[in-house]
Amino acid sequence: MNHQDDQLHRLLQHWREVEPAGNFDAQVWRRIRQSEPARRPWLIDWLPRPAWTLAAAVAVGLVIGIASGVFSAPVVPPTEQLSFLAPTTLAGALRGGHR
Amino acid sequence: MADAQDPALVARTLAGDDAAFDELLARYRKPVLNFAYRLLGDATEAEDVAQDAFVRAYRHLADYHPRRQFSTWLFAIARHAAIDRLRYRQRHPTAPLAAAPEPAASPRYDDLGEHIAAAIAGLPEDQRTAIVLAEYHGLSHAEIAGVMDCTEKSVESRLYRARAALREKLRGFL
Numbered sequence: 001m002n003h004q005d006d007q008l009h010r011l012l013q014h015w016r017e018v019e020p021a022g023n024f025d026a027q028v029w030r031r032i033r034q035s036e037p038a039r040r041p042w043l044i045d046w047l048p049r050p051a052w053t054l055a056a057a058v059a060v061g062l063v064i065g066i067a068s069g070v071f072s073a074p075v076v077p078p079t080e081q082l083s084f085l086a087p088t089t090l091a092g093a094l095r096g097g098h099r
Numbered sequence: 100m101a102d103a104q105d106p107a108l109v110a111r112t113l114a115g116d117d118a119a120f121d122e123l124l125a126r127y128r129k130p131v132l133n134f135a136y137r138l139l140g141d142a143t144e145a146e147d148v149a150q151d152a153f154v155r156a157y158r159h160l161a162d163y164h165p166r167r168q169f170s171t172w173l174f175a176i177a178r179h180a181a182i183d184r185l186r187y188r189q190r191h192p193t194a195p196l197a198a199a200p201e202p203a204a205s206p207r208y209d210d211l212g213e214h215i216a217a218a219i220a221g222l223p224e225d226q227r228t229a230i231v232l233a234e235y236h237g238l239s240h241a242e243i244a245g246v247m248d249c250t251e252k253s254v255e256s257r258l259y260r261a262r263a264a265l266r267e268k269l270r271g272f273l
Contacts, residue, residue, distance in 0.1 A: 008265060011211075012215055012219075014212055015211075015216055017129070017133050020128045020129055020132050020146070024124075024128050024149075025124050025125075027150050028124060028150050028157075031151070032154050032157050
């Protein structure tokens with residue numbers, strides 16, 4: 001640094017510094033928190049996308065419906081299931097033979 | 100201004116330790132604030148810009164490379180924040196500021212700071228940034244080049260022109 005630069009440097013130091021406000025750090029943290037994406041409730045995060053939710057609900061409904069239909073149907077004895085076969089037919093004769 | 104502990108503090112912040120970022124705030128809040136103040140010439144705006152610089156730094160901390168000095172990385176962010184503010188001022192001009200005081204034949208030294216502020220405010224942004232970092236923050240040419248993303252030769256040239264202009268503007272005080 002030459003003499004002229006040194007002289008200028010000393011002069012420039014007369015422009016005094018400023019001090020940070022007392023809440024500087026708190027303001028920085030507040031702005032950091034504001035800039036972060038808002039947290040969603042855990043249930044929203046847990047649930048998948050609406051289309052998948054709807055598809056899953058339909059699938060569960062189908063399973064429940066089919067299962068309730070199967071288990072609530074009247075139980076017919078196997079011989080009565082073949083009662084529509086006339087005794088004059090081969091199948092009917094065979095059914096009669098089993099008796 | 101370089102501190103060997105800064106990269107470790109950055110790593111701790113990235114790992115979720117907010118106290119580490121508090122330590123970085125404690126180290127750099129005053130230098131960053133005064134850097135913004137000398138670029139903008141307004142303490143209130145400087146406070147806002149300095150806070151913005153720390154928010155930007157926090158959000159982009161993962162982009163910081165430990166081989167680089169944290170201080171120069173942070174000053175670069177603060178410079179961009181200040182430039183954004185200067186552009187905003189140009190797009191949204193308010194009432195004209197009072198004209199910068201001209202040095203009188205027998206200058207009064209009690210308002211010397213105002214004359215210096217006005218003289219520095221009159222420099223182009225690149226020269227202003229270079230002279231502020233050199234004169235008020237003691238950065239080397241290489242460090243200033245790191246902040247301004249230019250060559251050391253370019254920094255030398257900007258400093259030379261800035262000093263010549265300031266000597267001319269402030270000749271009544273020299």
